[in-house]
Amino acid sequence: MLLCPVRNCHMALVREERRLLCARGHSFDVARSGYINLLQPQERRSKQPGDTAAALVARRRLHDRGATAPLLHAIAEVLAASPGDIVLDAGCGEGFYLGTLAGQTGFRAHGVDISVPAIDAAARRYSECEWIVANADRFVPYADHSFSIILSITARMNSSEFRRVLRNDGRLLVAVPAPDDLIELRGTGRDRVVRTVETFAREFKLVDERRVTSAADLDAAAVHDVSLLIYRPMGSQPAEAMRVTFSLDLLLFRAA
Numbered sequence: 111m112l113l114c115p116v117r118n119c120h121m122a123l124v125r126e127e128r129r130l131l132c133a134r135g136h137s138f139d140v141a142r143s144g145y146i147n148l149l150q151p152q153e154r155r156s157k158q159p160g161d162t163a164a165a166l167v168a169r170r171r172l173h174d175r176g177a178t179a180p181l182l183h184a185i186a187e188v189l190a191a192s193p194g195d196i197v198l199d200a201g202c203g204e205g206f207y208l209g210t211l212a213g214q215t216g217f218r219a220h221g222v223d224i225s226v227p228a229i230d231a232a233a234r235r236y237s238e239c240e241w242i243v244a245n246a247d248r249f250v251p252y253a254d255h256s257f258s259i260i261l262s263i264t265a266r267m268n269s270s271e272f273r274r275v276l277r278n279d280g281r282l283l284v285a286v287p288a289p290d291d292l293i294e295l296r297g298t299g300r301d302r303v304v305r306t307v308e309t310f311a312r313e314f315k316l317v318d319e320r321r322v323t324s325a326a327d328l329d330a331a332a333v334h335d336v337s338l339l340i341y342r343p344m345g346s347q348p349a350e351a352m353r354v355t356f357s358l359d360l361l362l363f364r365a366a
């Protein structure tokens with residue numbers, strides 16, 4: 111099901127012990143923690159976007175203390191996945207949503223992200239899922255119609271590639287930060303719903319939309335973690351305990 115990411119190749123990758131090979135001899139390593147790195151040499155050299163190491167740890171701590179549990183619950187409800195589903199999380203980060211949902215539901219789970227540290231963290235914690243480092247902005251490295259569900263949770267979006275790897279009867283769940291997400295620290299944000307629906311309009315139609323909002327009482331350390339996530343370090347000013355809003359717009363699409 112995995113395809114070679116080399117431009118103009120895209121042949122099937124076959125696993126051979128600790129690496130994957132295509133018929134043209136392009137080769138990709140399986141890391142010790144179990145993930146597969148499909149970045150090409152020029153992509154490995156360039157500076158990659160994604161969380162810093164500190165933001166990665168901060169994000170995981172916030173998930174682990176339950177600050178995002180209501181968001182997870184709402185995503186699970188909208189998704190209504192079953193054990194027979196095959197799910198791709200494109201831009202999965204450290205894997206919290208996909209790994210937790212896979213553990214609850216038992217579906218087959220595949221996570222892709224461009225960040226090596228994030229995928230390494232995902233592979234170490236959620237070893238039952240498949241984790242891939244790849245640049246999904248360019249090419250989602252899977253065969254056509256591989257998935258019954260695709261997730262994009264506060265991540266980059268690639269409408270034509272999502273459509274290609276999604277089954278015709280599949281569904282796509284896109285979560286974007288709502289205007290009041292982290293409003294106490296970030297101020298009011300943009301409403302991203304209209305633009306997101308437009309981004310997917312050629313290949314998908316919107317079938318469900320809901321906003322999930324919750325507030326968590328965070329101690330000073332957790333507030334500091336949130337400040338790392340939004341790249342707004344508090345400088346010399348110490349973080350103080352406060353109630354922080356977590357809010358997502360959940361958009362469910364089907365193929366148009």
Ligand SMILES: [Zn+2]
Pocket residue numbers: 114115116119120121132133134135136
């Ligand atoms: Zn190849």
